[in-house]
Amino acid sequence: MRTNLLALLTRKRLPAQHLALSFVVLVCLAILGLDIWQTMTARAQRLQEGEVNVSNLTRAIAQHAEDTIAEADTVIAGIVERVEWDGLEALNRERLERWMRSRVEAHVQLHGLFVYDAQGTWLATSYDTVPVHVNNSDREYFIYHRDHPDATVRIGAVVKSRTTGDLVIPVTRRMNHPDGRFAGVVLATIRVDYFNTFYRELGIGSDGALLLALKDGTVLVRRPFDEAVIGTSEAKGRIFNEFLPKSDSGTAMLVSIVDQVERLYGYRQLHRYPLVIEAGLSKQVVLASWQQGVYRSALVVLVVMIIMGLFGLLLIRQIQHGLDAEKALQKAHDALEKMALHDGLTGLANRRQLEVMLPAEIGRAYRNASSLALIMIDIDHFKRYNDLYGHPAGDECIKAVSEAVKDTVRRAGDLAVRYGGEEILILLPGTDEVGAYTVAEKILTTVRGLAIEHKGNQAGIVTISAGVHACLPRREHVTPQRMIKAADEALYIAKASGRNKVHSHFLNKIRSLLFSSVA
Structure with a gap:
C-alpha cells in the first residue's frame, strides 16, 4: 500500500513550472491581501480620527455658542434686576441707556439691547435714538413672556431687525412688577453675521x-x-x-x-x-488623506506585483531551461544506458544486462516457487557464412536472426540477449522445459522461414541450433553459471547431433524412457 501511495504521489506531482507559478501567484495574492487589509484598517482608523475631530469641533462650537449666549444673558439679567429694583416709574433712562451702549461696545456679538414695557413700547435702547411709534408687542418672544410667568431666559427664532434690517437672534427675559404682574421684556439681539463670520473661519472644507x-x-x-x-x-x-x-x-x-x-x-x-x-x-x-495613501499604496503594490510577475516569468523560464537541460541529460543518460545494456548491432540485451537480470529472476522464481528456463541459440556454420559472404553479410544475418527471436519472444518479462558473436540466449521466467522447448522450435521455424541463402550449410539456408534448460530454484541449488552451462551443454549436443534442431536433456530422458517402455 505504501508503494501504491508513493506511486500516486509521484503521478500527482505538479511540474516545477506550475509550482513556481503557484508560488508567484500566492506571493502576489498575499501582498494584495495584506495591502487590502492595511487599507481597510487605515480607513477605519481615519474614520475614527474623523469622529474624534468632528466631536472636538462640535464641542468647540457648542462652547462658543454657549459663551456667546451666556454673555448676552448676563447683560439682560443685569438689566432686569436693575429695572425691577428701581421700578419703571423711577427708571433713569439716560443712565441705563449709557450703560447699555457700553455693554454693546464690549460684546461684539451684540447687535443691540432693548427694554419694552408691558404694551411693547420702547423704554430704553442701546441705540442713540428711540424710534417713534414702533411697538414690538407682536413679536413671538414678547407674546411668550406676556403669557408665561417664568423668569428664565428665552432664545427665539431669527428675526429681522425693524431698525437696521439685520438678521438677529433674540435673547429675552421677562420683567415683573413687585406684585408679579407682567411689566415688560428685556431684549438682547445677537448678530447672525457674528456666527457666520466665526463659522467661515473654521477649516472644514x-x-x-x-x-x-x-x-x-x-x-x-x-x-x-x-x-x-x-x-x-x-x-x-x-x-x-x-x-x-x-x-x-x-x-x-x-x-x-x-x-x-x-x-x-x-x-x-x-x-x-x-x-x-x-x-x-x-x-x-x-x-482624503486615506485616499491619497490608497493611490500611493496601490501604485507601490502594482509595481511590486509587476516586478514579482517579471521575476516569476524569469524563474519559470529558468526552470524550463533547467528542465530542458535535464531532459537532454536524461535522454543522453538513457542512450548511454541503452548502449551499456543493449547490443548495438542487434538491439538485443547484452551480457551486462543478463548479469543483472538472471540472478534477480532466479530469486523471483525461488520466492514464487515457479520455474525458470534458458534457451541458448547458435547460428549453424556461421564461420563458413562469413567466409562465403563476408563479415558485413554476416552482421546482416545476425540481425535477421535477432529480429526472428524478437518476433517470437514477446512477453514483457522475457529477455533476449546477444551472448556471443552469433550466440543468443533467451531468459524465460515462469516457463518450464516443455514451454521453453516450444519457444525454441518456433524460433527455429521462423529462422528457416527467412530462407537466407547459406551454401556452406547442409540445408542450403541459414538455420540455428538451440539448447534448452529449465529448473525449479525451490527444489535445487541454482546459480546463473550452472543454468548457462546446462543450456550451453544442451546446445552442444544439438549441434553435435546434426544441427538445425533443439535439444533438451529433460525431454530426451522422457523420450528415452518412452522408447524403452515401448520396446
Whole structure:
C-alpha cells in the first residue's frame, strides 16, 4: 500500500513550472491581501480620527455658542434686576441707556439691547435714538413672556431687525412688577453675521456643514449660509430622528437632506440653553488623506506585483531551461544506458544486462516457487557464412536472426540477449522445459522461414541450433553459471547431433524412457 501511495504521489506531482507559478501567484495574492487589509484598517482608523475631530469641533462650537449666549444673558439679567429694583416709574433712562451702549461696545456679538414695557413700547435702547411709534408687542418672544410667568431666559427664532434690517437672534427675559404682574421684556439681539463670520473661519472644507438650531429644530445659523432656511425646521428631522433620541451628543454618518452630500456629523445639545449644535465634515474630506495613501499604496503594490510577475516569468523560464537541460541529460543518460545494456548491432540485451537480470529472476522464481528456463541459440556454420559472404553479410544475418527471436519472444518479462558473436540466449521466467522447448522450435521455424541463402550449410539456408534448460530454484541449488552451462551443454549436443534442431536433456530422458517402455 505504501508503494501504491508513493506511486500516486509521484503521478500527482505538479511540474516545477506550475509550482513556481503557484508560488508567484500566492506571493502576489498575499501582498494584495495584506495591502487590502492595511487599507481597510487605515480607513477605519481615519474614520475614527474623523469622529474624534468632528466631536472636538462640535464641542468647540457648542462652547462658543454657549459663551456667546451666556454673555448676552448676563447683560439682560443685569438689566432686569436693575429695572425691577428701581421700578419703571423711577427708571433713569439716560443712565441705563449709557450703560447699555457700553455693554454693546464690549460684546461684539451684540447687535443691540432693548427694554419694552408691558404694551411693547420702547423704554430704553442701546441705540442713540428711540424710534417713534414702533411697538414690538407682536413679536413671538414678547407674546411668550406676556403669557408665561417664568423668569428664565428665552432664545427665539431669527428675526429681522425693524431698525437696521439685520438678521438677529433674540435673547429675552421677562420683567415683573413687585406684585408679579407682567411689566415688560428685556431684549438682547445677537448678530447672525457674528456666527457666520466665526463659522467661515473654521477649516472644514467647502463641503463642510455647521448648524446652530433651537432644540425644536428651528435653524438659527447655518454654514453654508442660506437666508431662505433660517428660521425653518430643516434640522428637525435629522436632529430629532437620528441624534437626540439616542444621546445629547455623538457622531453619525448621514447623507444631507439639503445637498445630498454624505458627511460625518457630530452633534451636541447645550446644557444651559435649549440649543443644538451640529457639525459635519464631508466623508470625502475625512478620507482624503486615506485616499491619497490608497493611490500611493496601490501604485507601490502594482509595481511590486509587476516586478514579482517579471521575476516569476524569469524563474519559470529558468526552470524550463533547467528542465530542458535535464531532459537532454536524461535522454543522453538513457542512450548511454541503452548502449551499456543493449547490443548495438542487434538491439538485443547484452551480457551486462543478463548479469543483472538472471540472478534477480532466479530469486523471483525461488520466492514464487515457479520455474525458470534458458534457451541458448547458435547460428549453424556461421564461420563458413562469413567466409562465403563476408563479415558485413554476416552482421546482416545476425540481425535477421535477432529480429526472428524478437518476433517470437514477446512477453514483457522475457529477455533476449546477444551472448556471443552469433550466440543468443533467451531468459524465460515462469516457463518450464516443455514451454521453453516450444519457444525454441518456433524460433527455429521462423529462422528457416527467412530462407537466407547459406551454401556452406547442409540445408542450403541459414538455420540455428538451440539448447534448452529449465529448473525449479525451490527444489535445487541454482546459480546463473550452472543454468548457462546446462543450456550451453544442451546446445552442444544439438549441434553435435546434426544441427538445425533443439535439444533438451529433460525431454530426451522422457523420450528415452518412452522408447524403452515401448520396446
